[in-house]
Amino acid sequence: MNSPLRVGLIGAGRIGLRHAHNLLANPNARLVAVHDLDHGAAERAAAGVARIAADEAGVLEAADVDAVVIASPTPEHAGQIVRAAEAGKAIFCEKPVTLDLASTRAAMARVTALGVPFQIGFNRRYDPTFAAIAADVHAGAIGTPESYRGISTDAAPPPEAYIAVSGGLFVDSAIHDFDLARFVMGEISHVTTLGRVLIDPAFARHGDVDTAIVTLSFASGAIGVIQNSRRARFGHQVRVEVYGELGRVEGEDSHTPRIVRSDAAGVHTPHVAGFLERFAAAYRAEIDAFVANVRRGEPCTPGATDAIAALAIAEAATRSLASGAPEAVAT
Ligand SMILES: NC(=O)c1ccc[n+]([C@@H]2O[C@H](COP(=O)([O-])OP(=O)(O)OC[C@H]3O[C@@H](n4cnc5c(N)ncnc54)[C@H](O)[C@@H]3O)[C@@H](O)[C@H]2O)c1
Numbered sequence: 001m002n003s004p005l006r007v008g009l010i011g012a013g014r015i016g017l018r019h020a021h022n023l024l025a026n027p028n029a030r031l032v033a034v035h036d037l038d039h040g041a042a043e044r045a046a047a048g049v050a051r052i053a054a055d056e057a058g059v060l061e062a063a064d065v066d067a068v069v070i071a072s073p074t075p076e077h078a079g080q081i082v083r084a085a086e087a088g089k090a091i092f093c094e095k096p097v098t099l100d101l102a103s104t105r106a107a108m109a110r111v112t113a114l115g116v117p118f119q120i121g122f123n124r125r126y127d128p129t130f131a132a133i134a135a136d137v138h139a140g141a142i143g144t145p146e147s148y149r150g151i152s153t154d155a156a157p158p159p160e161a162y163i164a165v166s167g168g169l170f171v172d173s174a175i176h177d178f179d180l181a182r183f184v185m186g187e188i189s190h191v192t193t194l195g196r197v198l199i200d201p202a203f204a205r206h207g208d209v210d211t212a213i214v215t216l217s218f219a220s221g222a223i224g225v226i227q228n229s230r231r232a233r234f235g236h237q238v239r240v241e242v243y244g245e246l247g248r249v250e251g252e253d254s255h256t257p258r259i260v261r262s263d264a265a266g267v268h269t270p271h272v273a274g275f276l277e278r279f280a281a282a283y284r285a286e287i288d289a290f291v292a293n294v295r296r297g298e299p300c301t302p303g304a305t306d307a308i309a310a311l312a313i314a315e316a317a318t319r320s321l322a323s324g325a326p327e328a329v330a331t
Pocket of ligand 1: 014038074076094
């Protein structure tokens, strides 16, 4: 394809607006249509450039749309994915595809059967720090990897209305950590979860936890641990450490601007406020990769298999929270 990829956006909230900005900045893409139930949100994302579609068919089935970016709330994803796939569109969909494995498998089976390009929004794979860690490990820089540690904290808990429909800590948030661990280290066979409500009683009201540790057994024999918290006074943090026979590779936040002020009270550097700031480069890179791969006819990554695998780990972690026992990851 020589002409720019014509992209339609469904859902223009927090993350959809970011995708719209990144599409508008990409010379190989053209944002042609936006649909959001909230007209104001659609208008902001359309930026006076794209047309505003009155309903989802005006994007998902429109003749002037080659590819769709789905950034609506998770319960909307499956129906919109299948509708777009049946209309022959390439699809970028935010994580998770759905809140349960059976419906995710069904949607992904439809996408695969129809043969349309599909990318899932596991943006951390496109973060320069974590991409470099994965490349180092895959190149054998630390020899055979033996153990893995991932830490993720949100700056502050989400509103209760979000908690109520999020699918829980593991499906909503730690799914990024599970995908990253799998990306760096390979398949995960078993998990064991310890979870507590230590921050906000709202999580308990929805059968959820706000603080958790999940141990990982990799198919390779390596072991790992993921530590999650819905609150950190020092801001958003994502950290990875991999230990192997020849050494360790580790990476964390990219503070921007990277200034360090030292005074009588101590040494200070700015917080990273949230994921939109922390992963700005990754959100841009994942959309750029989607656009480039669809235009070239190359496979998109991470794809349907990765969407299913990370959700299977999140489901096993949720089961282990209830059982207190190690749980096998469905294959
Ligand atoms: N990859 C990431 O880092 C990341 C970060 C945040 C959210 N997400 C995912 O992105 C999705 C959206 O999350 P958000 O935080 O942007 O939510 P949000 O509530 O900020 O935005 C969702 C938008 O979709 C609109 N909407 C609701 N129903 C719709 C429908 N049927 N058709 C079209 N538009 C509809 C809403 O009006 C709203 O503007 C979720 O699946 C979430 O898990 C991913």
